[in-house]
Amino acid sequence: MLFHVNYDIAGTSVIAPQDSTRWRKYAGRDVIPLWVADMDFPTAPAVVEALQQRVAEGLFGYGHPWPSLIESVVAHCAHEYQWAIDPDWLVWLPGLVPGLHLACRSVGQPGDGVFTATPIYPPFLSVPADSGRRLLSMPLIQDEMDGMSGWAWDFAATDALMKAARLFLLCHPHNPVGRAWREDELWQLAALAEKHDLVVCSDEIHCDLTLTGRHRPFATLSPEIAARTITLMAPSKTFNIAGLGCSFAIIPNAELRRNFRAAAHGIVPHVNVLGLAACEAAYRHGAAWRATLLDTLRSNAARVEQVINGLPGLSMTRVEATFLAWIDCREMGIERPAAFFEQAGVGLSDGIDFGPGREYARFIRLNFGTKRTLLDAALARMVEACTTN
Ligand SMILES: Cc1ncc(COP(=O)(O)O)c(C=O)c1O
Incomplete structure (x- = not known):
């Protein structure tokens, strides 16, 4: 039985579980999936070990x-x-x-x-x-x-x-x-x-x-x-x-x-x-694993903030918690930025779902709970899309 799918994306080979909602959405397409809120990091080894022991009981x-x-x-x-x-x-x-x-x-x-x-x-x-x-x-x-x-x-x-x-x-x-x-x-x-x-x-x-x-x-x-x-x-x-x-x-x-x-x-x-x-x-x-995770997320958050706030028409505020960045694209002059960036190869959450009517249609949410290489590739695609359009 095959439990994993190998995605070849942005020059990186990524192995994701075949049941991943986030990865399956763009299966077969060259789109880096930074939408639904789960991460690409395997859980703490202690959690895996506890699950293995529990599974071994067979009941x-x-x-x-x-x-x-x-x-x-x-x-x-x-x-x-x-x-x-x-x-x-x-x-x-x-x-x-x-x-x-x-x-x-x-x-x-x-x-x-x-x-x-x-x-x-x-x-x-x-x-x-x-x-x-x-x-x-x-x-x-x-x-x-x-x-x-x-x-x-x-x-x-x-x-x-x-x-x-x-x-x-x-x-x-x-x-x-x-x-x-x-x-x-x-x-x-x-x-x-x-x-x-x-x-x-x-x-x-x-x-x-x-x-x-x-x-x-x-x-x-x-x-x-x-x-x-x-x-x-x-x-x-x-x-x-x-x-x-x-x-x-x-x-x-x-x-x-x-x-x-x-x-x-x-x-x-x-x-x-x-x-x-x-x-x-x-x-x-899980405390030590979580401390390392938080360091990774802090570093990813800083990177996202630096790139996004350096782009014309895009801005974001500091992320104090979560692995999600809420990006304001109102100055970009594009009606549906989520569709625009998907076209450019980055799958984000569409802001329109986060409020009544169309109030947040010109916002996007980016999940940075991923490997740095993939995050950098996604940000590079966003920079390219913003500077060539
Ligand atoms: C604020 C908040 N509440 C609840 C959930 C989902 O919780 P669950 O999957 O346990 O229903 C999420 C998932 O992203 C969330 O961000």
Whole structure:
């Protein structure tokens, strides 16, 4: 059985799993795929070893989280975020997106408003309506931060729109703009959530991919904030194991947790046993691998920023977290930059999917979680396309 496909691209031979969504999209075409958010780096050796041992057992019945796995999550939160979580607060999930759905379905009533800020990871825009709720979205603004432009909250507009909401879907760190929200920003959001009595669902899937500073979980601001917060986390993005489908919600408030579990009942499957095994190994033994990964991502982010900000008509702000760059092409004078760069041999995410209407049609998102040779080849293609057109 063949599990891998050899892609010959930009003079580089790349071996990717045959089931890779990202690579399959452009199979047989000379397009470097820097769209969907997974990376080209094999996961930590300790994770592979744990999976090999688990597979060798040959038994794959229904799984149930076990004490040392739960302890690894508790220890991870304590060590990384000084957050003492009670094992009872954990609800295991096969993905973060199901967690967004469950938050929408378990808070308030059909027709209630769900607030979020754009541009945003596309499911944040579709999940409220899919769950019988009403989306209330507001654009982030570009502001001066530390001498350069950065994406920020319009707190007055947030205040006004939150009035009509019951739930706040927060993306922290934020995909696609790459902001790791500062503590003062989190406090302002928390004050507004309290003022309008909102439940907050804080998607922190990228929390372990903070490239500058430290991540502060929203729920750790205060016990009162913890009591109104559903935190979603996973080892999936950090350790490149999204295909194993293992994540969890942390819900200190017993009533919110009960309603969340009730919404999942009979619909959301158990987490698969390989995902659980990978999770424990990642949190227990992945620290050194993650540190090396973060160095690579910091270096790639700097390279992308240098090239993009050197091109006429393109600009981006600093990536503080994630392996994604949100690129503003509005000055380029091209209607659909994603199609333009695809034509030039680079497959990016189309900004149009990250907000209402056509608001972000002239933005693109570039995934730099790849080998430097491939990233450099993609950037060279973008430079060539911009300078010859
Ligand atoms: C902010 C955010 N939430 C959730 C997800 C997807 O989570 P899952 O694959 O676990 O459903 C992604 C994937 O890119 C993401 O960026």
